[in-house]
Amino acid sequence: MVKAFNVPQADETAEEDLKIIGKPFRRVDGRAKVTGQTRFADDVHFPRTAYVKLVRSTVPHARIRNIDFSGALAMHGVLGTLTGDELPEPFGIMPVSEDEHALAIDTVRFVGDPLAAIVAVSEDIAHAAALAVKVEYELLPTISNFDDALATPEPQIHDYADDGNIHKKVSLKFGDVEQGFDDADLILEDNFFYEGSNHLALEQHSCLALTEDDDRVTVYSSTQCPHYVHRALAKTLDIPGSRIRVIACSNGGAFGGKSDPFNHEIVVAKLALKLGRPVKITLTREEVFYCHRGRHPVQMHLKTGFRKDGTMTSQHLRTTLDGGAFGSYGVASTYYTGALQTTTYKLPNYWFEGARAFTNKPPCGPKRGHGTPQPRFGYEIQLDKAAHVLGIDPAELRLRNLVEPNTITSNWLRIGTIGLKECIDAVVKGSGWKKRYGKLPEGRGLGLACSAYMTGAGLPIYWNHMPQSGVQIQLDRSGNVAVFCGETEIGQGSDSVLAAVVAEVLGIDLKDIRLCVGDTDLTPVDLGSYSSRVTLMVGLAAKQAAERARDKIARAVGEHMELPQEALVFADGQVFPAHDPDKGIAFNEAVVIAESRFGTLGTTGSYIPPRAPGRFRGAGVGPSPTYSYSASVIEVEVDSGTGLYDVQKIWMAHDIGRAINPVLALGQIEGSIYMGLGEAVMEEQAFRRLPKRLSPALVHKMPSMLEYKSPGFHDMPEIVSYMIETNDERGPYGAKEAGQGPLLPIMPALANALFDAVGVRVDQVPIHPEMVLKALHEKQNGREARVGPHKFPDIDYGEPLIVRTPEQGGDGRATDDPKSKRKGLRSASGTMKERDDALKEKSSATLTTD
Amino acid sequence: MLRLPPIRLESPATVRDAAKLIAKGNARLVAGGTDLWPNMKRRHQKAETVISLMSIPGLAAIDSSDTDIRIGGTATLANIIRDDKVRERFPAFAKALASISSPPLRNMGTIGGNLCIDTRCTYYNQTEEWRRSIDYCLKEEGTICWVATKSPRCWAHTASDSAPILCALEAVVKLESAEGERELPLAEMYVDDGIDYLSKQPDEIVTEVKVPGTSDSSQCRSSFWKLRRRGSIDFSTMSVAAAVWIDDSEIVTRASMYLGAVGPAPMPVADIASVLVGNKITEDGIAEIAHAARKIARPMDNTDFSPSWRGKMTEQYAAAALREIAGLPQLRMQPRHMLKVV
Ligand SMILES: Cc1cc2nc3c(=O)[nH]c(=O)nc-3n(C[C@H](O)[C@H](O)[C@H](O)COP(=O)(O)OP(=O)(O)OC[C@H]3O[C@@H](n4cnc5c(N)ncnc54)[C@H](O)[C@@H]3O)c2cc1C
Numbered sequence A: 001m002v003k004a005f006n007v008p009q010a011d012e013t014a015e016e017d018l019k020i021i022g023k024p025f026r027r028v029d030g031r032a033k034v035t036g037q038t039r040f041a042d043d044v045h046f047p048r049t050a051y052v053k054l055v056r057s058t059v060p061h062a063r064i065r066n067i068d069f070s071g072a073l074a075m076h077g078v079l080g081t082l083t084g085d086e087l088p089e090p091f092g093i094m095p096v097s098e099d100e101h102a103l104a105i106d107t108v109r110f111v112g113d114p115l116a117a118i119v120a121v122s123e124d125i126a127h128a129a130a131l132a133v134k135v136e137y138e139l140l141p142t143i144s145n146f147d148d149a150l151a152t153p154e155p156q157i158h159d160y161a162d163d164g165n166i167h168k169k170v171s172l173k174f175g176d177v178e179q180g181f182d183d184a185d186l187i188l189e190d191n192f193f194y195e196g197s198n199h200l201a202l203e204q205h206s207c208l209a210l211t212e213d214d215d216r217v218t219v220y221s222s223t224q225c226p227h228y229v230h231r232a233l234a235k236t237l238d239i240p241g242s243r244i245r246v247i248a249c250s251n252g253g254a255f256g257g258k259s260d261p262f263n264h265e266i267v268v269a270k271l272a273l274k275l276g277r278p279v280k281i282t283l284t285r286e287e288v289f290y291c292h293r294g295r296h297p298v299q300m301h302l303k304t305g306f307r308k309d310g311t312m313t314s315q316h317l318r319t320t321l322d323g324g325a326f327g328s329y330g331v332a333s334t335y336y337t338g339a340l341q342t343t344t345y346k347l348p349n350y351w352f353e354g355a356r357a358f359t360n361k362p363p364c365g366p367k368r369g370h371g372t373p374q375p376r377f378g379y380e381i382q383l384d385k386a387a388h389v390l391g392i393d394p395a396e397l398r399l400r401n402l403v404e405p406n407t408i409t410s411n412w413l414r415i416g417t418i419g420l421k422e423c424i425d426a427v428v429k430g431s432g433w434k435k436r437y438g439k440l441p442e443g444r445g446l447g448l449a450c451s452a453y454m455t456g457a458g459l460p461i462y463w464n465h466m467p468q469s470g471v472q473i474q475l476d477r478s479g480n481v482a483v484f485c486g487e488t489e490i491g492q493g494s495d496s497v498l499a500a501v502v503a504e505v506l507g508i509d510l511k512d513i514r515l516c517v518g519d520t521d522l523t524p525v526d527l528g529s530y531s532s533r534v535t536l537m538v539g540l541a542a543k544q545a546a547e548r549a550r551d552k553i554a555r556a557v558g559e560h561m562e563l564p565q566e567a568l569v570f571a572d573g574q575v576f577p578a579h580d581p582d583k584g585i586a587f588n589e590a591v592v593i594a595e596s597r598f599g600t601l602g603t604t605g606s607y608i609p610p611r612a613p614g615r616f617r618g619a620g621v622g623p624s625p626t627y628s629y630s631a632s633v634i635e636v637e638v639d640s641g642t643g644l645y646d647v648q649k650i651w652m653a654h655d656i657g658r659a660i661n662p663v664l665a666l667g668q669i670e671g672s673i674y675m676g677l678g679e680a681v682m683e684e685q686a687f688r689r690l691p692k693r694l695s696p697a698l699v700h701k702m703p704s705m706l707e708y709k710s711p712g713f714h715d716m717p718e719i720v721s722y723m724i725e726t727n728d729e730r731g732p733y734g735a736k737e738a739g740q741g742p743l744l745p746i747m748p749a750l751a752n753a754l755f756d757a758v759g760v761r762v763d764q765v766p767i768h769p770e771m772v773l774k775a776l777h778e779k780q781n782g783r784e785a786r787v788g789p790h791k792f793p794d795i796d797y798g799e800p801l802i803v804r805t806p807e808q809g810g811d812g813r814a815t816d817d818p819k820s821k822r823k824g825l826r827s828a829s830g831t832m833k834e835r836d837d838a839l840k841e842k843s844s845a846t847l848t849t850d
Numbered sequence B: 001m002l003r004l005p006p007i008r009l010e011s012p013a014t015v016r017d018a019a020k021l022i023a024k025g026n027a028r029l030v031a032g033g034t035d036l037w038p039n040m041k042r043r044h045q046k047a048e049t050v051i052s053l054m055s056i057p058g059l060a061a062i063d064s065s066d067t068d069i070r071i072g073g074t075a076t077l078a079n080i081i082r083d084d085k086v087r088e089r090f091p092a093f094a095k096a097l098a099s100i101s102s103p104p105l106r107n108m109g110t111i112g113g114n115l116c117i118d119t120r121c122t123y124y125n126q127t128e129e130w131r132r133s134i135d136y137c138l139k140e141e142g143t144i145c146w147v148a149t150k151s152p153r154c155w156a157h158t159a160s161d162s163a164p165i166l167c168a169l170e171a172v173v174k175l176e177s178a179e180g181e182r183e184l185p186l187a188e189m190y191v192d193d194g195i196d197y198l199s200k201q202p203d204e205i206v207t208e209v210k211v212p213g214t215s216d217s218s219q220c221r222s223s224f225w226k227l228r229r230r231g232s233i234d235f236s237t238m239s240v241a242a243a244v245w246i247d248d249s250e251i252v253t254r255a256s257m258y259l260g261a262v263g264p265a266p267m268p269v270a271d272i273a274s275v276l277v278g279n280k281i282t283e284d285g286i287a288e289i290a291h292a293a294r295k296i297a298r299p300m301d302n303t304d305f306s307p308s309w310r311g312k313m314t315e316q317y318a319a320a321a322l323r324e325i326a327g328l329p330q331l332r333m334q335p336r337h338m339l340k341v342v
């Protein structure tokens, strides 16, 4: 694979003279990973471990009439069973939708919903015993997708839904949308569909719990968010959090699929407490598909107004999300299908309506790009269509619309630096776009698309004023620096970022840093590895802690050397006067001097994101300290006789702010491309609804890694990546995210490339070859050369919340929401109960989300 | 993780002993186990005793010294592909084997196992719990075929990639049971039924596959085209294997074609002989055969890709397979990964 680096050195960085940051150093956990020494959750073993198997529903929607354990209990080696009545307290990642139980209590809501647990001395016995459990059900109607949910308000899958089986409805109107359309020379309206997909992390979820001393339980888990698991365990087990320890093991990939607290974690913790021995579960691949929390299937209706010159006047986006059986992150996901639409191109007027339904399927949630790839797909295709109609080059059309740096968008998001122009320029140049776009022989084509993504969600998931990231540093006389942080390594390289920042500040080798991460007993809270927040938030917290440590040492050494502390430099494992490097002392000697002067040495650092300017209900979703930008060009070859196509090459440019480690960052970019390509070309979380007259069944079509298609090495084309550095002052050393943004342009760039190649539009993903063939067939027969949804459901989204834009002189508040004048109810825990109480008091529970 | 049910595992040292053990009933044979073990973990194939053939000395031999090539029943796919003579003399066979699954599975999987693997269907290759949620199906424990709900029979598709090409190359298998030994043209071992897909008796062991010297590349041109989603691991969703014997004056003397994965058995395209024998290969002839292939194919909604598109692709790939044999330029895109499998 050819890789190009395009890392313009900004002037400031030259001055900084950094030793580690920006250099391609080996990841700190690399050697352990490639030699098999990393201990993943399933590698954790203790003597006398018992094994759990969950009994899962085999019907999509029903009341549980009876559970007969007799067959299971008769088996030798079965230690016991557990049912939902022993864990009555509900949980859920978002305070506004705590609708899950560790084990279903009366109702099961999808095939795969856990309703009981078997614990046995071996996994074999637990499995056999689980199969021997007999459950009697009283069936309820099967609700199989969004349209079904809309048409079937009763029975409700959850009684707290906004309307029937519509979980959440949102309508936010910024600016004068109608006037905007009146001002337009061209209005395009399109329907799009984006199929759901699973994260498909290679490691299946695994968890082990054991009790220690009195009433304490320790839980090892493959989780991205030990802190949220900790809170959910305290709630559901009904014991103080101070007696629960959650240790996040290195994750073998996660991508959002391990960011909810899960049934199995609560069940093994409960059973460990009951049995007083270690209890473990490792899910099968099929069960991972039932945990899901993957990409929501989304239907979109997108209407945009353009002027002749390609600038945009107004946009109206409507979305539907098929949420599955539980809330999960769904309320946030719903907002995310609209929130970032304004971050790339100027949209003076914007109306977003979104609705999420409950259906009898595994719950959807956050997957890499959380809720934003779907509308981005529609948007970037529509821009391509507009460019075509207006006769403007698609790259040029985008350049004409770019959002300015350091501005506030019409929906009140504060934008930091923007390297999108540089990104577009890089892929245009790299792909030879100007000479080749629209000019390649029939069957070959190029497509371009762009995107933006958050570098960390501005708000925590539950409302609080505490830091979102904390780092604690302990300095030892040996020169060892121990760094404690709640962050979780999910393969993205967060351990390496944490170590690199501390090593850089203290001028020491990465090997002299001992990390202790993701352990709720020992490490300060970090909210978790989600929303691309870790590099920025942990990075800044680490920088603060390390600078405090450095300053302390510098003070002591300065006194010792009779020099002002500012005169000292920390580099190469030495502390020395800037003007006289030969007078330096080793770092560990400096620590000895500081410890002698101040006593035991330790510092902390923490990070809270800046306050976002939006003040309306729903303004909590979308703000971020800064946004990353990406642009991509895809080259494709199409066989018009079969519809088969071959993605031949991908150019990707990503505004990363600053690459802390260019090699790891490149890995994130390539990984994003890979995952995006999977969604573009083949991945789908598809279900089978058996004929209604014969069966109520609604089953996952292919819950295995063989039949759920995701690309392999063979299927990857050549990639050329460019990193654009814009040095955003809001990020550590100027860094922004790299782990999610570059996924977003892939799907629309492919669809646009297919259009350039053979002149057909596929307005949905994944794009199967038969769709291309069908569109070609339509074209040959003189019909619209397009495959995609023709209809959008008729939904009443309710009255929109009207928000005046910054341009209109708005203040960030809704003009028509009486509640928004009042202070929303925000409590430290923000539970559903408090929400209900608040509603009773006719006050409003303010959305507090990521 | 998915777990195996308790079983008794036997490892006999001779084919005779294996034959005696299997004759006792409630037992299954296992070779590489790449098909049997997943099926047993999912509980749709059951047995108290599993008899492994892997410790039988000599059963994995590949004898390419003679005109015919004789491959022992437990020869692994990887070892067969590695054999220079096999690659040189039966290139389409080697290509088919190399397209099977992935390197680790080819290191374990055997030719006997590959010829006998169970038919597949996405309503069937699922766990016990999953199948409970559809109340099972005709092939196992249930009463309805969910692929064709009015159908009295099962449409699970043949999944072996070596079967179509070996049928086309007129391979012969040797079967041994406690009763004795017999030889059977491979094509006669398959039955057009998703449940009883083999004419071979359950107690018969495939001890050898003979690929006749008359099908050698010096006399016979062969090709194999496989349609699947990805460049590795995936089973065929449709495949075409063709063999054409051509004399010095470019006249076809014999021809055969089999389709994989579009019916319970490898499906012969008989028209190939009537159209080609006695003639040269022409564009028109290819089109006629390809059209016939499409009519013979019965793709069902039980694997990846839509049935109707797999039907269209059968025609395209049948033509492509014959164009390859005729040395005509290809019109269709062959997925990149299929171009360099061997
Ligand atoms: C992920 C995955 C992908 C795969 N992809 C492909 C593919 O692309 N193409 C393909 O063709 N196959 C594929 N397979 C199936 C399988 O791996 C191969 O067909 C392999 O060659 C089977 O051989 P085995 O020795 O492992 O069979 P086993 O599992 O040992 O046996 C299979 C069946 O044959 C019987 N059997 C075995 N040996 C004999 C014998 N000598 N005589 C009589 N009966 C016998 C067994 O009782 C059993 O019923 C795939 C399997 C997996 C798990």
Ligand code: SF4
Pocket: B120, B121, B122, B123, B124, B137, B138, B139, B140, B144, B145, B146, B147, B148, B153, B154, B155, B156, B194, B302
């Ligand atoms: S084809 Fe029908 S009977 Fe056969 S396995 Fe599939 S669903 Fe079952």
